[in-house]
Amino acid sequence: MTQRTSSRFTIDKAVFFPALILLFGAIVMVLTLPEKGSNPFAGLQAVIVDTASWFYVLIVTLIAVIVVYLALSRYGDIKLGPDHAEPAYSYISWFAMLFSAGIGIGMMFYGIAEPVMHFLAPPNGPGGTPAAATEAIQISYFHWGFNAWAIYAIVALILAYFAYRHELPLTLRSAFYPLIGERIYGPIGASVDVFAVICTTCGISVSLGLGVLQINTGFNYLFGLPIDVWVQVGLIFATMALATVSVVLGLDTGIKRLSEINIVLAMLLLLLILLTGPTALLLAGTLQNFGAYVAGLVPRTLDMYVYEPTDWFGGWTIFYWGWWISWAPFVGVFVARISRGRTIREFLIGVTLVPTLFICLWMGVLGGSALELITNQGFEELGTGVQENPAVGLFRFLEYLPATEVLSVISLMMIVIFFVTSADSGAMVLNMLSAKGVDNTPALQRTLWTMVIAMAASLLLLGGGLQALQTATIASALPFAIAMLGAFWGFGKAIVADGAKRQAHSIHAPPVMAAEGWRDRLRLLLDYPDDQTVQTFQRNTVQAAMQSFASELAERGVEARVVAEEDALSVRIEVSHGEEVDFTYEVRASQHALPDASIGVAEGNAQAESFFRAEVHLAEGGQDYDVMGWSQEQIIVDILNQYEDHLHFLHTVRE
Numbered sequence: 001m002t003q004r005t006s007s008r009f010t011i012d013k014a015v016f017f018p019a020l021i022l023l024f025g026a027i028v029m030v031l032t033l034p035e036k037g038s039n040p041f042a043g044l045q046a047v048i049v050d051t052a053s054w055f056y057v058l059i060v061t062l063i064a065v066i067v068v069y070l071a072l073s074r075y076g077d078i079k080l081g082p083d084h085a086e087p088a089y090s091y092i093s094w095f096a097m098l099f100s101a102g103i104g105i106g107m108m109f110y111g112i113a114e115p116v117m118h119f120l121a122p123p124n125g126p127g128g129t130p131a132a133a134t135e136a137i138q139i140s141y142f143h144w145g146f147n148a149w150a151i152y153a154i155v156a157l158i159l160a161y162f163a164y165r166h167e168l169p170l171t172l173r174s175a176f177y178p179l180i181g182e183r184i185y186g187p188i189g190a191s192v193d194v195f196a197v198i199c200t201t202c203g204i205s206v207s208l209g210l211g212v213l214q215i216n217t218g219f220n221y222l223f224g225l226p227i228d229v230w231v232q233v234g235l236i237f238a239t240m241a242l243a244t245v246s247v248v249l250g251l252d253t254g255i256k257r258l259s260e261i262n263i264v265l266a267m268l269l270l271l272l273i274l275l276t277g278p279t280a281l282l283l284a285g286t287l288q289n290f291g292a293y294v295a296g297l298v299p300r301t302l303d304m305y306v307y308e309p310t311d312w313f314g315g316w317t318i319f320y321w322g323w324w325i326s327w328a329p330f331v332g333v334f335v336a337r338i339s340r341g342r343t344i345r346e347f348l349i350g351v352t353l354v355p356t357l358f359i360c361l362w363m364g365v366l367g368g369s370a371l372e373l374i375t376n377q378g379f380e381e382l383g384t385g386v387q388e389n390p391a392v393g394l395f396r397f398l399e400y401l402p403a404t405e406v407l408s409v410i411s412l413m414m415i416v417i418f419f420v421t422s423a424d425s426g427a428m429v430l431n432m433l434s435a436k437g438v439d440n441t442p443a444l445q446r447t448l449w450t451m452v453i454a455m456a457a458s459l460l461l462l463g464g465g466l467q468a469l470q471t472a473t474i475a476s477a478l479p480f481a482i483a484m485l486g487a488f489w490g491f492g493k494a495i496v497a498d499g500a501k502r503q504a505h506s507i508h509a510p511p512v513m514a515a516e517g518w519r520d521r522l523r524l525l526l527d528y529p530d531d532q533t534v535q536t537f538q539r540n541t542v543q544a545a546m547q548s549f550a551s552e553l554a555e556r557g558v559e560a561r562v563v564a565e566e567d568a569l570s571v572r573i574e575v576s577h578g579e580e581v582d583f584t585y586e587v588r589a590s591q592h593a594l595p596d597a598s599i600g601v602a603e604g605n606a607q608a609e610s611f612f613r614a615e616v617h618l619a620e621g622g623q624d625y626d627v628m629g630w631s632q633e634q635i636i637v638d639i640l641n642q643y644e645d646h647l648h649f650l651h652t653v654r655e
Contacts, residue, residue: 010441014190016434019197020452026198026472027456031463044475048322049314052478053304056321059481060147061301066488067150067348070157075499076345080157081164082621085341089256094338095354096259101334101425103355104262104418105211107144107362108411112397113390114140115367116374120383123305123312133371134289140363141293142300143320145356151324153351155332155484157344158491164340165498165620169437172196172329176483178490192483193433199476200330200433204426205457211419212236212461213391218412221395222405233458239416240454243423247450248443251337251428255421262417269410270365276402277369286364293360322474325481333429337439370397423453497581501620501649528611529628531569534589537614537628538568542587545635546573572617573639583646585639586617587627618642 048056070076079085087094099107118136120127158175168174173189180188212232219225219235246254274282305313339347370386370393373379379400386393398407427449432439439446529537543564550560550573559576572586589612614628616638627635 010435010438010445012190012193012434012436014187015193015197018190019194019201019434022194023198023201023452023456026202027459030472031459045471046314048475048478049318053314053318055478055481056318056325057302057304059325059484060151060321062488063154064147064150064301067153067352070495071345071348075495076343076348078161078165078344078495078498078502079621080160080336080342080344080347081340082617084617084622084624085164087339087341089338091350092263093256093260094350096263097256097338097425098335098351098355099263100255100259100418100421101331101429103331105207105214105415105422107359108394108415108418109210109214109390110140110144111362111366111394112370113386113393114143115363116370116383116386116393117390118316119371119374120387121312123310123316124308128375130375133375134292136371137285137289137364137367138293138296138300139316140367141289141360142297143317144359144363145293146297146352147301148320148324149352149355151321151328152331152335153348154488155328156335156339156351157347158487159332160336160339160347161344161491161495163336163437166494170333170336170439171433171437172333174437175487176490178493179486195476195480196329196333197430197433199326199480200426200430201453201456202472203327203330204422204453205460207422208236208419208453208457209461210391211415211422212239212457214394214415215239215412215419217392217395218408218415222408222412229461232461236458236461237454239419240423240450242416243420243427244447244450246420246424247427247446251439255425255428258417258421262414262421265410265414265417266362269407269414270362272403272407272410273369273401274365277365278372281372282365282368285368286361289364289368290360319474322477325477325484326474328480328484330426330429333432334425337428337432366394366397369401373397373400423450426453497649498620500652501581501646527629528594531589531591531612534612534614534628535568538564538571538587538589541630541632542614542627542635543568543571545632545639546571546585548632549573549636549639550575575643577650580650581646582619583643584617584619585642587614587635588617588622589613590615590622616642 089097115136118139119132122132122135123139125131155175159170159172162168162174162177163170166177168177168184171193172195173184173192176189176192177184183189184192212235215235216225216227216232220227225231246258248254335351339351342350370382374383377400382396382400385396394411395408398404398411401407427446428439430449430452431441431446434449435441435445543562546562550562553560553575560573562571562573564571569589570586572584575583577583591610591612594609594611612628613626615626616623627638630638
């Protein structure tokens with residue numbers, strides 16, 4: 001769905017300026033007091049691990065249950081948008097863009113490092129054993145698989161539902177509309193978006209800080225570029241320049257194309273590593289570990305090592321749950337932006353299962369190859385090098401494979417592209433959060449946020465504040481997780497009401513056209529009118545029918561009005577129900593391609609490429625039936641049937 005770029009700046013002053021002031025205030029605090037500033041954050045993380053680990057586990061478990069339930073329930077058929085909406089992106093483009101919002105950098109950074117580190121230092125038992133190798137791959141699946149994507153999916157789902165189904169701004173504040181209503185447009189809503197802007201900027205800055213370490217390592221390996229903090233700052237601004245170009249090009253031309261390129265490179269890298277390594281062993285190990293991961297997902301999710309206390313749990317699992325939750329506003333807004341028109345079931349399966357399968361394949365092949373080199377081929381120095389510096393893990397691993405330089409070039413290209421897509425998707429989300437959900441703002445306004453991200457990441461890198469900010473970002477997950485409980489409740493109320501409304505509308509079918517005999521009915525079926533014919537029908541028949549219905553309602557004390565567009569291609573009746581959901585019935589002219597000329601197309605229309613239907617739309621979207629040629633009485637009966645369904649829906653939700 002390509003949007004035309006506006007020439008006017010759109011800034012929510014209540015979000016934009018407070019967010020920038022608080023953001024750079026926090027960065028200055030971290031930089032001016034590096035020692036003193038890091039300790040409180042570290043202490044806060046320790047307190048969270050000691051006292052609130054159970055809450056993180058509970059939240060993650062609850063999210064997983066909600067996601068599975070919604071995907072399998074009758075609510076899964078509800079579309080994220082009007083009922084007639086269609087997805088703007090193909091499955092391939094959609095899946096590719098899911099990885100562009102930051103997760104791709106982490107996948108490159110930890111694809112080798114995490115399995116190796118778990119292998120050498122498992123949560124329980126000795127490291128370096130066959131059991132530790134199996135556990136290492138499964139733990140990596142667990143941290144990066146279904147639970148992580150379920151967190152992103154539920155936040156994105158709530159935002160997309162309210163934005164596209166209820167026409168609220170695509171910002172974090174909309175998730176709380178069922179709880180606070182119109183107050184989302186006041187100071188409370190603004191503070192929610194300010195929180196999201198700060199968390200998003202900090203999270204991206206930390207992620208880019210980690211990413212640039214890998215980029216520097218890759219350039220050092222390939223071209224001898226020194227590993228130095230100032231070189232890394234230069235790389236940040238160089239890649240941010242590419243991100244700026246992508247931001248200017250827009251979502252469809254920038255992020256989408258880069259994401260598609262990267263998914264091709266990722267599959268190529270996987271294939272080459274698979275073919276140059278012990279192929280059969282890697283495939284067998286990946287499949288076996290995936291089966292064990294699926295079978296043990298529930299007990300592992302709830303395992304908090306209560307009777308076998310270990311620092312590993314807080315340093316890894318709770319760290320990840322906090323990290324994914326803190327990233328949820330950013331990733332949620334981005335995923336929601338690219339998902340309009342998909343059903344809830346399609347959305348949840350696509351956002352959770354598909355990325356999980358890819359992550360498991362990625363970790364299984366890369367991590368499995370690294371463990372095979374260490375255990376079977378005796379390259380123990382690989383494990384030592386990864387433990388000392390995880391950033392070099394990927395490139396150290398590639399040294400032991402054939403065609404090292406080719407694989408390293410592909411890997412470096414992927415890291416740079418993921419770096420760019422993280423930055424430009426982050427800039428897009430920050431722009432939307434600070435512009436009332438609008439993303440078709442001027443290019444200068446959108447690029448402003450790439451500069452903010454570059455400055456924040458560079459300052460933190462130079463000042464050594466990445467670790468402190470990372471800890472603070474994770475700590476922010478606790479209040480957000482608490483707020484999410486309210487969002488879940490509000491979303492539940494809204495979707496139950498939506499389901500009741502759909503069920504109510506299923507009681508009555510549109511009236512059958514048989515009043516004037518079968519010949520007239522056949523004539524209407526094979527008639528393909530132009531826009532002028534539909535306009536005349538709208539003015540003379542539809543509008544008159546609606547006026548009659550509205551007048552009858554007015555006599556009974558019910559407020560109703562008829563609204564006709566200037567060209568009469570859209571005519572609707574709106575019935576007010578006070579604090580309850582209003583009723584809307586619209587007849588909208590819709591253009592369609594003509595069938596084959598041999599199928600009833602009149603000679604006068606044979607040269608035309610399209611015809612028009614007078615289609616019924618309700619508040620929740622198009623109903624996929626045509627009223628062209630109906631009489632006033634038939635249209636009134638149809639309005640009455642739909643209005644009766646609406647009253648039944650209101651009765652249902654009152655109970």
